Amino acid sequence: MARPKTPILSPVRIRRAALALVDRDGLDGLSMRKLAAELDVQAASLYSHYRTKDELLQDIANEIMEDVDVSGFTGGDWRHGLTVWARSYRAALAAHPHMVPFIAMGPGRREVSLHRADAVHGGLTGAGWPARQATMIGAATKYLVVGAAISSFSRGFDDDVRVYVNRYPNLSQAHRLSEHAAEIDEESFGLALSAFLDGLEARLAHLPD
Structure with a gap:
């Protein structure tokens, strides 16, 4: 079976891309539409993992706090x-x-x-x-x-x-x-x-x- 051109979405991949976007553009620069473009997927694909941007940010915050x-x-x-x-x-x-x-x-x-x-x-x-x-x-x-x-x-x-x-x-x-x-x-x-x-x-x- 041929491998997909775009890596399969996962919560980890979504969080990493979202954090990179926030680091670069700030919190106001993060939107699900913009994140989807960064990941080269449709925005709808993100919602099967995260229902809202706030839910995504909560998980990112949890990961950052793991280092405390x-x-x-x-x-x-x-x-x-x-x-x-x-x-x-x-x-x-x-x-x-x-x-x-x-x-x-x-x-x-x-x-x-x-x-x-x-x-x-x-x-x-x-x-x-x-x-x-x-x-x-x-x-x-x-x-x-x-x-x-x-x-x-x-x-x-x-x-x-x-x-x-x-x-x-x-x-x-x-x-x-x-x-x-x-x-x-x-x-x-x-x-x-x-x-x-x-x-x-x-x-x-x-x-x-």
Whole structure:
């Protein structure tokens, strides 16, 4: 039997093509019609696998969240657990920045995200944090991670020195920041995370028994 000219559609192939489209064109650039054109199939072919674009995006979000590591909580060290979780969470989101607004809306019913949230909450409460505090720490960590993943501080400056020289004396080297963006962003995230964790340690020490 002759092999088909177009590879048979599968959910995995659809998700990969859709994510590549989002990475390239943004969330607004994804439509089932456009995705079908990328896959060289009719749009109707997609609907036997995914009824809606939102359902497809939910599965893509689940796959991205698979890379988020919550194993650091297993030893009972909440600070280590938060560090591993936050760094891997940021890396997973930063790899696909156009997906961040969708993922950041919340876990909803996404199984992988809910497993991660459950592990974080359990790790914190198991280490002695009250449940309400644990919920707040999870939320605060998310705010830190999403903010770091969705934009780059350093790349927000213009490369043209004339924008800054003689106009903003304290920003006279700002045009060079983009050259070191990855380094600055990584170290800045580390600084923010460390300060956050130090503050939590002080808070935990003063919680009533």
